Amino acid sequence: MTLYKEQQKVRTAMNATFSGLTEDNFLAQRILAQSKGESQMKKKWSAALIFAIAALMLGAVALAAVGWSSLRQLLPRTLPIQEEKFAADAISIPISQTHNSNLITFGTVELYWAKDGLFITVPVKEADAKYVVCGSHDIVDDFSSWPPTHIWSNNTQIPADEWRTGREILEVAPQSGNWSASLRSEEGDLAVILGIDSPDNRKLPEGMLLTLRFIVHNWQTNEKEYVSLNLELPPMTMQQELLPR
Amino acid sequence: METVKGPDSLEKEMERMVITYQHDLLRLCFAYLCDEELAKDALQETFLKAFRSLSGFQRDCSEKTWLTRIAINTCKDIRRSAWFRYIAREITLDMLPEPAAPVQQIDASITLAVLSLPPKLKEAALLCWYQEMSYTEAAQTLNISPQAVSNRMKRARKKLRQILEGSGFHDAL
Structure with a gap:
């Protein structure tokens, strides 16, 4: 059978089977409206605030008093979070962290366990000065070429070649968790945030081993490193919901 | 001299693309994800990403190829999520939307x-x-x-x- 006949058979079959799928007559308007809303949002808010708002909408907060240290600097003071309500033991620092990367190093991981999930902040740095790390959320999507041509930096798109100043870009892409974000401090330090919506609540009070996986992708050489970050967690206390819905 | 497209023409172009390609891309996303709601999310995300990149689209491939590439990558991102992996994905006929005709x-x-x-x-x-x-x-x-x-x-x-x-x-x- 020729390719053309195969195409006709499969297309006819699948179109008949999928005939119940209905298009959205207002899709274009929604996309344009959403895009306008996003560009206005980018002018007003930092990426850190967007993440914090998303975390609030999940009904939990990814920050707590002890673990606020690195994230605190990333968030503007206008956030309506009542710091005094955070318990001192809300954050659990892993007993030990081990990993297998040659390209990046990890700072001290901070975790927060609330009713809606486990929130993990992973500071990341390049292991050698010839590299510079970026988060997947820093990339300006451009599917017409590889590597991507622009990076989000301070809510501005700048050419990646200009941003990297001769260094090789290592994109740190989380492969664990239900959602992720990336944040930068004013000093330019990168933190990758992961959320796990349904952690194993039986194990967390007793302590557990948690492995977070990342792919580190060198844009200039196209090489990939598959990284596991192993955390030995002490027993953790689940926090009550600290903010009203 | 390079012609730079203003925002109005980009919007019109996006509307045209949605009208032209929504049907096929929705079905492609559904075939990939086997879930109607996820497919609609993926479709919206695809066009949103396309609109953001539209001014930089070099036309070194056809529009259809470009949009399809974005759609597949979007579906792959959804498939990679831990939540997606936990759902049983054996395909059966009753998972498909009720067809318009037998x-x-x-x-x-x-x-x-x-x-x-x-x-x-x-x-x-x-x-x-x-x-x-x-x-x-x-x-x-x-x-x-x-x-x-x-x-x-x-x-x-x-x-x-x-x-x-x-x-x-x-x-x-």
């Missing part, structure tokens, strides 16, 4: 057979058969060589025949 058994069998192919073969099959792309266009979309597409299609054909013969449909494809 479907012949052979058509349902071909559809289920394509949807149950291993991911890389399914990807190639959806592009070459369902989206009617050439091997070159499919290769551009997937960022692999045309030879690799050809190899995947050979394996897809073989696998599909095995599945369809098992369902009693000989020479269906």
Whole structure:
């Protein structure tokens, strides 16, 4: 059978089977409206605030008093979070962290366990000065070429070649968790945030081993490193919901 | 002199693309994810990403190839999520949306057979058969060589025949 006949058979079959799928007559308007809303949002808010708002909408907060240290600097003071309500033991620092990367190093991981999930902040740095790390959320999507041509930096798109100043870009892409974000401090330090919506609540009070996986992708050489970050967690206390819905 | 498109013309272009490609891309996303709500989310995300990148689109490939590439990458991101992995993904006919008209058994069998192919073969099959792309266009979309597409299609054909013969449909494809 020729390719053309195969195409006709499969297309006819699948179109008949999928005939119940209905298009959205207002899709274009929604996309344009959403895009306008996003560009206005980018002018007003930092990426850190967007993440914090998303975390609030999940009904939990990814920050707590002890673990606020690195994230605190990333968030503007206008956030309506009542710091005094955070318990001192809300954050659990892993007993030990081990990993297998040659390209990046990890700072001290901070975790927060609330009713809606486990929130993990992973500071990341390049292991050698010839590299510079970026988060997947820093990339300006451009599917017409590889590597991507622009990076989000301070809510501005700048050419990646200009941003990297001769260094090789290592994109740190989380492969664990239900959602992720990336944040930068004013000093330019990168933190990758992961959320796990349904952690194993039986194990967390007793302590557990948690492995977070990342792919580190060198844009200039196209090489990939598959990284596991192993955390030995002490027993953790689940926090009550600290903010009203 | 390079012509720079203003925001109004970009919006009009996006509206045209949505009207032209929504039908096929929705079905492609559904075939990838086998979930109507996820497919609609993926479709919206695809056009949103396309609109954000539209001013930089160099037209070194066709619009359809470009949009399809974005759609597949978007579907792959959804598939990678831990939540997606926890859901049982065995494909059955009752998972598909109620068709607008009765479907012949052979058509349902071909559809289920394509949807149950291993991911890389399914990807190639959806592009070459369902989206009617050439091997070159499919290769551009997937960022692999045309030879690799050809190899995947050979394996897809073989696998599909095995599945369809098992369902009693000989020479269906």
